[in-house]
Each structure stands twice: as C-alpha cells, then as structure tokens.
Amino acid sequence: MEVPILKQGHYLIASIQSALSDADLSQLREALIARVGKFRARGVIVDVTALDVMDSFAVRTLRDIAHMARLRGAETVIVGIQPEVAFAMVQLGLTLKGIATALDLEEGLAFLDRQGHGRLENRQGHGRIDRG
C-alpha cells in the first residue's frame, strides 16, 4: 500500500492511511528522501494517525526518515501518535529522541512555520525538538 505524499509549499506531507508492512515503510522512506531533493522541501510531516501499532521497525524507519531528511536539509515532524500507541511504545522502550513530534497535522505545520522552514532567509529556529 503506497502512502500518498502531498507537496504543500516547502513542505511534504505523508499521510499514512492504514496499517503498513515493513516493505511499505521502507518504500515510504525512499520516496520521501527522493522527494526532499526533487521538490527542494524544507519540512517533512509524517502523519501516523491511522497506524494501528508502532513497533520497533516502524520507529526505526521513522527515525531513519527524520535523520536522512535532516542530512538533506529538511526538518521532519511526526504527527498523530494515538494515546494507546504512545503507551505501547513507551512499554516497548521505543523513543523518537531528537525528532520533533506534534499532536496533529495542524500543530505540525505550525511547528515547521515557527522553525522558519517555510522561508529561505531563516533556516534556524527554536522549536520543541525533544533532544532527549
């Protein structure tokens, strides 16, 4: 199941629609990293609201996306982690240290805007990145 990736201004928004297999997650990583270059994106939002579970593979892939996107000059925000999913992640010992998270898409966009990723002249901002 391919995850649709929308381009909005300088941001890419990947909206996960259903449970994903490991191969689907890896495909999402490749597609996002390629598109950061193609569209000269400065921000990436991954909306995981529809994910039924975040297990170790999903978390590792999201971390890889965020770190790879940062190496390509784009900041990533993970949005929409559901409360029960957050609970299970903590029990599993899974963290998203160093990666920005936000409650939902709206908050994610606001975070990137505050960081100044939508503008060329100001690439450095102060946001709520959890440095762990």
Next chain:
Amino acid sequence: MGVSKTVRGMGASTVGDDLRCLIAADVDIVQARQTGRELAAEIGFSAGDQTVIAAAISEIARNILMYAKRGEVRFTKIIDGTRQGLIVVAQDDGPGIRDVSRAMQDGYSTSGGLGLGLPGARRLMDEFEVASSPGHGTRITMSKWKRSSA
C-alpha cells in the same frame, strides 16, 4: 533477572479453537497483529490493551521472519475462574536462540535491529516464556489477562 515470567495461563482452560497465522512474509506480521487485535476485542480487552497486544505480536512475529524465515503464531482465548485472557504462541523451526537471557536484554540484537523486540514484548504482556535451543527452533508463549471491570 529471570529469563521468563511464568505463563500460568498455560494451566488455564482454553476456549474455542486456536486461530493460526502463518508467518512467511512481512505482510503476515500485519495480518497476525490484526488477528490478535480482533480476538482481543472479542474477549473485551480495552482499546489500549488491544494495541499493547498487537504491538507484542508484531515484535515476536517479526522475530520469526528475521531469524527463522517462517513459522506460525497461534492465538487462544483462555479462562481461569472468572478471569479471561489471551494466549499467543509463536513457534518456528529456525536456528534457535543461543543465549536466551541475553536475547531478553534491552538493546541486544544479532540482526542489526533495535534489540527491543523480546524484552519489549515481555513488558507489554502479563506472562512471557521463551523455550529455545540452538538448532531446535524457538517457541514463545505469552499471555495477557483482561483487567476485571469490577
């Protein structure tokens, strides 16, 4: 630290037939956790517990795929007195685990993974047991009891 939590659920009565999921590809992991979640919902586990159970299933099913390439996950409803719960058994004929107590430590992995699968699944479930020896496959038995609504 002991290697396993004792699965007392093994002594409890099982209810109905086993549900079985063959694990041979990554999509089977998704199928297994959805099957487990549906059974957990049928038993009456909360949405939070359903997610916890699904996450634990995801980890042990992935372990089968990573280390043994194929195996199966079985799900059974259990009853012990007034308590209801769910037993999940993951079994494969793979290479087995050389050092079970190390495999249960956070961050230990021989596959390049995060090394949180088994210890993480153990934290998510009430009872957790690993039976494995090199060359003889691995059987993981884990169970969770529904918290009484009283």
